[in-house]
Amino acid sequence: MSCIKTLKEKGLKLTPQRRLIVDAIHDIDTNLTAEEIITHVQARMPEVHKSTIYRTLELLEKYGCVFKSEVGERSVYHHVDERHHHHHLVCSSCGKTIECDEDFFTNLEKSLAEKYGFNVDFKHIVMSGLCEKCKNKNK
Amino acid sequence: MSCIKTLKEKGLKLTPQRRLIVDAIHDIDTNLTAEEIITHVQARMPEVHKSTIYRTLELLEKYGCVFKSEVGERSVYHHVDERHHHHHLVCSSCGKTIECDEDFFTNLEKSLAEKYGFNVDFKHIVMSGLCEKCKNKNK
DNA sequence: ATCGGTATTGCACCTGGTCGCAATTATACT
DNA sequence: AGTATAATTGCGACCAGGTGCAATACCGAT
Structure with missing residues (x-):
């Protein structure tokens, strides 16, 4: 749950949407496509717009909570494990x-x-x- | 111009569109974005559709004439130099x-x-x- | 508890790239 | 040269992902 802490420390707001996105990254596999995250989040909160999700993912990457990588054409996100790269x-x-x-x-x-x-x-x-x-x- | 030869050998048709695309890869830099190729080709033959260009590029990659790589979000094409990888x-x-x-x-x-x-x-x-x-x- | 300001959201629209399909055209054969 | 036919083209629709903007909501100060 350190992602939440990181967001707070940076003075960023903790919206329900963001909580859901962070949850998804923790709950599911460590190897998630953007689409899987969108599906997971919208299953619980259908109004959440994909752009919100992309933006949050970008933020989390910026602050070192996740890694984004391109596999083939798609983006894949890895939750960062602090213990070792x-x-x-x-x-x-x-x-x-x-x-x-x-x-x-x-x-x-x-x-x-x-x-x-x-x-x-x-x-x-x-x-x-x-x-x-x-x-x-x-x- | 070996690209043209390769296409012929594979029994593929030699259309004016394809000639232009092959020319672009030879004439300009070895490091081309898809967009640069599209611009170059359409400057000489405006009706050529982007999908034609993408399809030709895919073909050329398949037959080893160019390499495609992703840099950031964009695709970049390198003309393959037969002498050394x-x-x-x-x-x-x-x-x-x-x-x-x-x-x-x-x-x-x-x-x-x-x-x-x-x-x-x-x-x-x-x-x-x-x-x-x-x-x-x-x- | 409410209020104000700033961060965030949802939306509508844009971009690069792909795909199915009907119309066209390069080639091989006569 | 004329024709058959399979490959190729252009088009429009579509997809993932991103952006500018006005409306909304979080959160610290009161």
């Missing part, structure tokens, strides 16, 4: 998500910074590809 | 694109496959972040 590997065939440790990326991050002076923002990247099952399926 | 680092602040060698990613690719059995599809990833200049600007 991790990256996500999403299978483009079955949709399965694997959390992987951020250590894997630190080397790459470092060498790209050294060679090109470029600072990749890995927090906002979700890698897509094929998981083990789907890879073998296609053979 | 490389990855793209796009600065989210100034839009500058850096081509980087694929060797940087092979280690990461390998270790993710070993640890998680996951095969990241790096061909379709464009990393965003901050280039040297923009990073220093914000300080």
Whole structure:
């Protein structure tokens, strides 16, 4: 429930709509499409407009409560786990998500910074590809 | 002009619209947004519908003539250079694109496959972040 | 408890991109 | 050159997501 606290600390208003959105992110999976959030929220409070939801999600991202990432065309939101950061590997065939440790990326991050002076923002990247099952399926 | 050859080889029709789209990809930058392509094509042939352009781009991607990648919300197309693959680092602040060698990613690719059995599809990833200049600007 | 100001909402509209469909056209065959 | 036919086009409708604006509601001060 730290999301609520974060909003309060920033002097933002705690509207019923926002509570519902925060609830959705906590209650359901950690891997939510915008559409799933909209459905969940509107099931309880049908008037809530999608733009309100997108705006709230944007806010929560801005204040570090959720991560937004693009998988294929759609946006997917991950509730931020304060204990440890991790990256996500999403299978483009079955949709399965694997959390992987951020250590894997630190080397790459470092060498790209050294060679090109470029600072990749890995927090906002979700890698897509094929998981083990789907890879073998296609053979 | 190998794109044209590729289309012919696949038994696809060579329409004036398609010629224009292929021209655009060759003539202009290697780093084109869909919108830039649409503008370029419609400047010469105004009736060409955006859906035709998107469909052709999809085809060209399918047959390996271009790479499509998502930067922020928009789609960006890169003309494929047959000589060597490389990855793209796009600065989210100034839009500058850096081509980087694929060797940087092979280690990461390998270790993710070993640890998680996951095969990241790096061909379709464009990393965003901050280039040297923009990073220093914000300080 | 109520009041005022600012944050937030819902709405209507916009944008990039996709899709089904009927009309058109590039090509292969005669 | 003329024709058959399957691929392709343009169109309009649609989708997810975003924006400006007027109306509303949260919350701190009274």
